[in-house]
Amino acid sequence: MKKLILAGAMLGTSLSAFANGVLAVPDANDPIVTKFAALGVTVKHINPSPVAGLKELITDKGVLYASPDGQFLMQGTLIDLNNRNNLTEQALNGVRKGGLVEYEDSMIVYKAKNEKHSITVFTDISCGYCRKLHRELDDLLEAGITVKYLAFPRGGLQGSGYADLMNVWCSKDQQEAMTEAKAGADTKVTKNCAAPVAEHYQLGQSFGISGTPAIILEDGTLIPGYQPAAALAAALEANKSS
Numbered sequence: 001m002k003k004l005i006l007a008g009a010m011l012g013t014s015l016s017a018f019a020n021g022v023l024a025v026p027d028a029n030d031p032i033v034t035k036f037a038a039l040g041v042t043v044k045h046i047n048p049s050p051v052a053g054l055k056e057l058i059t060d061k062g063v064l065y066a067s068p069d070g071q072f073l074m075q076g077t078l079i080d081l082n083n084r085n086n087l088t089e090q091a092l093n094g095v096r097k098g099g100l101v102e103y104e105d106s107m108i109v110y111k112a113k114n115e116k117h118s119i120t121v122f123t124d125i126s127c128g129y130c131r132k133l134h135r136e137l138d139d140l141l142e143a144g145i146t147v148k149y150l151a152f153p154r155g156g157l158q159g160s161g162y163a164d165l166m167n168v169w170c171s172k173d174q175q176e177a178m179t180e181a182k183a184g185a186d187t188k189v190t191k192n193c194a195a196p197v198a199e200h201y202q203l204g205q206s207f208g209i210s211g212t213p214a215i216i217l218e219d220g221t222l223i224p225g226y227q228p229a230a231a232l233a234a235a236l237e238a239n240k241s242s
Contacts, residue, residue: 032057035070050078050087062208063092093220096207100150100216103203106196108149108174110137116144117236122152122204122214125164125181129226130213134182139229145236149178151200152212162197163187169195 026033026046032055033043045058054065054074065074077088100120107120119140123130140147151169153162167187171177181187204214207222215223215232219239227235 030070032066032068032070036066050080058095060202060206062206063095089221092207092222096216096220096222099203099207103150103196103200104148106150106169106200108169108178110141110147110149110175112141112144112146114144115146117218117233117240118146118148119218119232119236120148120150120216122150122200122209122212122216124152124154124161124212125168125187126161127154127212131182133213133215133226134179136229137179140232143229143233145229145233150204151195151197152204152209152214153197153201154212157198157201163189165197166190166193166195169193169197 026043030043030046032046036043036057036059042060043057044060047056047058049056049065051065053067055068057064057066066072077086079085080087112118121130121133123134137147151165153159153165155161164181164187167190168174168177168181170190170193171188177187207214207216209222209224211224213226215225215227217223217236217239221235221239223232223235
């Protein structure tokens, strides 16, 4: 029971990443690695944290802080009060940007003719606000915003939501299939489908995403939830000028 509670709590945690970008590969016998493995959490990297006495852990369930012996776990947002900076969010932007690069080739992309910006959206078929955002696709494209979709089945890797996303990603015309599915049409089953929906889902989890739509801006900023096209355009312009 403790294992399930802890794993569930970590999925909703805001993630962090060490600001200097160091990714130290941990020793398999490190007490942090072994103790977290017992909880069902894979520790991919162990870095120093900005707080003395704590290590920063990049895991398959997000980024966490722990004592060097793995006994104590701390999760949450790290704030530099002197500079009024959210160090957790600032550092995580780079982690998100780097993580998305690996999946560029498996995104469903609606490219703006006069592209000024792009957003990457973790999406589901049955999500009402995902459908609402998709209905504003023409407005986004007209504003010069390319929309890139990654799959995030809200119900996990079982059930109709996962199957529908698999069918969309394995369609000959992915864009049309996505638009029809978000309009309420049944998806067409594709045999021997090998779409990377599970990989997209796991990537989203590692970013701390637990719902859809989850919108990532060009600088790695995460917007959790629906935003109108005009608001997204304003946010992208603000990031560009900052």
